[in-house]
Amino acid sequence: MSILPQKSAPNDDTVRPQLTSLVDVMTILLVFLIKSFSSEGSLVTPAADLVLPVSTSEETPRVRSSIEITKKAVICEGRVLAGTDSLLSGDSLLVPRVYEWMKVMRQRSSDSSGSELVIQCDREIQFAAVKKIMYTCSKAGFTDFLVLVVREE
Amino acid sequence: MLSLFRFSRPPSQIVDNADVDVTPVMNVFIILIPFLVSMAVFTHHAIVEFSLPPDLGTSVGDASEKPVPRLTVRIGTDYLGIVLGERMLDSLAVGPEFPFDTLSARIRMRVAELGYDDEVIVASRDNIPFKHVVRVMDLCRQAGFKKVGLSSATADPGAAL
Numbered sequence: 001m002s003i004l005p006q007k008s009a010p011n012d013d014t015v016r017p018q019l020t021s022l023v024d025v026m027t028i029l030l031v032f033l034i035k036s037f038s039s040e041g042s043l044v045t046p047a048a049d050l051v052l053p054v055s056t057s058e059e060t061p062r063v064r065s066s067i068e069i070t071k072k073a074v075i076c077e078g079r080v081l082a083g084t085d086s087l088l089s090g091d092s093l094l095v096p097r098v099y100e101w102m103k104v105m106r107q108r109s110s111d112s113s114g115s116e117l118v119i120q121c122d123r124e125i126q127f128a129a130v131k132k133i134m135y136t137c138s139k140a141g142f143t144d145f146l147v148l149v150v151r152e153e
Numbered sequence: 154m155l156s157l158f159r160f161s162r163p164p165s166q167i168v169d170n171a172d173v174d175v176t177p178v179m180n181v182f183i184i185l186i187p188f189l190v191s192m193a194v195f196t197h198h199a200i201v202e203f204s205l206p207p208d209l210g211t212s213v214g215d216a217s218e219k220p221v222p223r224l225t226v227r228i229g230t231d232y233l234g235i236v237l238g239e240r241m242l243d244s245l246a247v248g249p250e251f252p253f254d255t256l257s258a259r260i261r262m263r264v265a266e267l268g269y270d271d272e273v274i275v276a277s278r279d280n281i282p283f284k285h286v287v288r289v290m291d292l293c294r295q296a297g298f299k300k301v302g303l304s305s306a307t308a309d310p311g312a313a314l
Contacts (some may be wrong), residue, residue, distance in 0.1 A: 019176070023182070038192060038193070052198070054284070056291050057200065057294070062200065127278065127280070130283055138205055145303075146200040148199075149200065
């Protein structure tokens with residue numbers, strides 16, 4: 001008696017699809033997915049309309065207070081604090097609405113790691129906008145700045 | 154007589170007739186692949202640390218201390234420069250593209266020449282896209298600088314930052 005199932009008779013109408021090529025595709029897919037598997041997941045989630053700059057830095061992101069500078073607005077905790085265009089057109093380095101919000105945020109996290117701020121900035125944003133946000137946040141009590149980037153592979 | 158082969162047909166023919174049922178393997182794949190897709194990270198993020206110059210930070214150093222001339226990399230749409238204190242060491246004209254490869258070589262050369270790799274200031278003009286600022290910060294770190302500061306560049310490269 002054979003271990004393998006008997007081949008069906010030639011006059012059997014049952015159609016057996018060939019799964020070999022599909023298994024090949026699945027195997028390649030499985031290898032790729034295992035390679036990009038991460039048990040930690042992503043600690044930070046950038047905003048949808050944000051294209052981060054690319055860097056060779058390999059320092060892993062830390063969960064800290066963050067501020068996002070997109071092409072349209074400056075956002076913190078999902079709240080729009082200022083428009084990017086108005087930020088660039090203004091003369092003053094201090095942005096009052098951002099300052100008020102960041103001051104409250106700094107008081108909320110009074111420990112040493114609370115002085116760190118992650119800046120999520122779009123790659124095409126002019127440096128002037130980043131400079132104003134940095135200045136405003138430093139006045140609000142943030143002393144250590146981190147820029148979120150996409151790691152170059 | 155005891156034969157090595159249990160079958161009357163040659164082994165090549167037996168293999169041709171084998172029909173492996175791959176359905177259980179497919180079932181495992183169908184469960185495993187959605188799970189792995191949900192856990193996969195396609196974009197790896199990192200952070201770049203930098204410090205603020207004293208005039209932007211909240212803490213200002215002791216005024217009695219003699220200022221130490223610092224190496225500054227200036228980024229502008231007109232040229233890229235390497236400045237030590239108030240002295241311009243290198244100047245690279247910017248064409249259609251920024252000459253980052255040449256700048257990298259010059260920074261490394263100056264680090265070797267000056268024997269100084271403690272701190273560098275990246276000073277950018279206001280109209281420079283942020284991606285170029287991050288690129289220059291990367292070049293400085295690759296050249297061996299331990300600390301990278303970020304500042305705003307003036308029109309005059311020799312002016313105090």
